[in-house]
Amino acid sequence: KRPRLPGPWRLPSSGTSTRSANPHLTLRALAERHGPLMFLQLGSIPTVVISSAHVAQEAFRAHDLAFAGRPALYSVERISYGLRDVSFAPYGEYWRQARKVFMVELLSAKRVRSFRSVREREVASLVASIRRLAPSSSSSPIDLSRMVVSVTNAVTCRAAFGDRYEAAGGGRLHRVLEEMQSVLGGFCAGDIFPWLRWIHALDGLRARVERVFGELDDIYSQVIEEHLRGDCTSEHGDLVQVLLRLRGSNAEEHLRQYGSDQGTSHGTDIFTAGTETSAATIIWTMTELLRNPRVMARAQKEVRDAAGKKGAVEETDLHDLPFLKWVINESLRLHPPAPLLLPRETTEACTVGGYEIPAGTRVFVNAKVIGTDPANWSNPQEFRPERFSSGGDVRWGECFEFVPFGVGRRSCPGINFALAVVELVLANLLHCFDWEARLGKGEELDVEEAFGMVVHRKRPLCLVAKPYEYGKAIF
Numbered sequence: 010k011r012p013r014l015p016g017p018w019r020l021p022s023s024g025t026s027t028r029s030a031n032p033h034l035t036l037r038a039l040a041e042r043h044g045p046l047m048f049l050q051l052g053s054i055p056t057v058v059i060s061s062a063h064v065a066q067e068a069f070r071a072h073d074l075a076f077a078g079r080p081a082l083y084s085v086e087r088i089s090y091g092l093r094d095v096s097f098a099p100y101g102e103y104w105r106q107a108r109k110v111f112m113v114e115l116l117s118a119k120r121v122r123s124f125r126s127v128r129e130r131e132v133a134s135l136v137a138s139i140r141r142l143a144p145s146s147s148s149s150p151i152d153l154s155r156m157v158v159s160v161t162n163a164v165t166c167r168a169a170f171g172d173r174y175e176a177a178g179g180g181r182l183h184r185v186l187e188e189m190q191s192v193l194g195g196f197c198a199g200d201i202f203p204w205l206r207w208i209h210a211l212d213g214l215r216a217r218v219e220r221v222f223g224e225l226d227d228i229y230s231q232v233i234e235e236h237l238r239g240d241c242t243s244e245h246g247d248l249v250q251v252l253l254r255l256r257g258s259n260a261e262e263h264l265r266q267y268g269s270d271q272g273t274s275h276g277t278d279i280f281t282a283g284t285e286t287s288a289a290t291i292i293w294t295m296t297e298l299l300r301n302p303r304v305m306a307r308a309q310k311e312v313r314d315a316a317g318k319k320g321a322v323e324e325t326d327l328h329d330l331p332f333l334k335w336v337i338n339e340s341l342r343l344h345p346p347a348p349l350l351l352p353r354e355t356t357e358a359c360t361v362g363g364y365e366i367p368a369g370t371r372v373f374v375n376a377k378v379i380g381t382d383p384a385n386w387s388n389p390q391e392f393r394p395e396r397f398s399s400g401g402d403v404r405w406g407e408c409f410e411f412v413p414f415g416v417g418r419r420s421c422p423g424i425n426f427a428l429a430v431v432e433l434v435l436a437n438l439l440h441c442f443d444w445e446a447r448l449g450k451g452e453e454l455d456v457e458e459a460f461g462m463v464v465h466r467k468r469p470l471c472l473v474a475k476p477y478e479y480g481k482a483i484f
């Protein structure tokens with residue numbers, strides 16, 4: 010008989026069971042007591058939490074397939090049209106096909122390069138808006154969090170839905186996305202006691218999920234109608250257009266079906282997995298730069314030396330910014346936007362560390378704990394980008410000490426897409442402005458987190474932007 014996995018077995022009454030707490034912090038505290046491979050009974054769901062690089066490596070090197078499932082979560086199930094997206098589809102043929110299309114047509118290196126003009130246009134418009142709001146160094150602070158979500162959202166939506174997506178719902182999206190973050194965040198009762206799902210008809214969650222679903226569905230329908238009418242022109246070829254072409258002669262019929270099925274659920278991937286994560290990365294990076302003036306000065310010098318008098322950083326300049334890349338890595342290490350990745354569910358039984366993990370077990374990988382484990386990182390809480398200076402570019406997916414994009418076959422397929430926009434936005438924010446957080450005497454810029462599927466700052470990042478002298482002509 011195999012030994013029983015260590016763990017508290019039942020979860021303490023505070024912590025992961027509430028929708029407002031920060032589960033990765035509760036799980037960190039428990040892992041310190043019970044170890045890096047820990048069992049929890051989350052309601053009626055047997056759950057395993059992985060909290061070290063060593064265990065993650067053993068689990069995913071030897072049993073990647075066994076860990077490739079996803080649980081069917083209450084809110085996600087509806088918003089993803091019955092788990093027909095890539096992120097939450099159960100492991101199997103549908104997921105493989107959907108991921109392949111998504112990868113090839115939106116996220117491959119070639120496609121990501123083809124969206125260069127989209128990124129440069131949106132970043133130029135961000136810089137212009139900041140200039141309008143902050144014409145001089147004595148202007149009031151601006152809400153950078155809100156502006157950055159807008160830009161990452163616009164880039165992703167234009168790439169996926171075409172240049173006219175704004176007409177179809179760009180304005181409404183902010184409100185819907187905020188509400189979606191809120192309904193997807195944390196664990197609801199129905200996720201840990203599936204027989205208790207009926208309760209969400211009474212506690213208001215079902216109504217909120219339906220409202221978000223209805224709004225998103227309406228936006229997707231408009232996008233699809235525009236494509237069918239031929240109103241959508243985009244020089245780069247958006248995801249919906251590409252699918253229309255792929256489906257060939259029977260295109261209209263297929264697109265209508267795609268509209269009610271894959272197209273719409275890919276929309277959910279884009280909003281849940283794509284835009285908020287990139288925005289959170291940019292905002293956490295700016296937060297840490299403001300808290301670490303030495304690092305800010307070095308990053309700004311690098312960017313300004315590379316772009317010179319051009320007034321803006323173009324994508325071709327990004328190759329000359331190794332320090333900025335280390336800064337982004339360091340920010341992803343300390344503030345992975347998805348600190349518990351996305352939940353997994355074992356598809357079959359497997360053995361890790363001598364313990365048997367049965368099929369159907371929910372699995373969390375605590376990326377935040379792994380990225381700050383003193384066994385692998387010296388002074389792990391310190392923001393020190395230079396720690397990435399040796400060893401060349403990070404080989405995502407092969408480095409188990411640093412897993413902000415996840416691990417194995419269900420790891421993030423959007424890394425190229427995300428880093429292209431994150432780097433360009435940050436480089437231009439650093440080049441075109443000097444930044445100041447207006448704080449009281451002795452006060453420090455906080456790093457308090459609001460928990461959701463993506464972890465943002467609890468309070469928006471409001472900063473004073475002081476235009477930099479070379480930043481007149483943008484693009």
Ligand code: HEM
Pocket residue numbers: 095096097108111116165278279282283284286287290345346347350351352413414415416417418419420421422423424426427428431
């Ligand atoms: C800095 C930005 C991003 C971060 C930190 C991030 C992080 C993650 C993480 C942690 C996962 C779960 C991996 C796992 O379970 O092992 C994931 C999955 C995923 N991400 Fe990203 N992501 C980012 C940007 C994007 C973008 C821009 C897109 C697409 C537009 C995207 C699309 C996806 C999809 C579709 C999945 C699900 C993959 C699957 O289940 O097969 N992500 N991402």
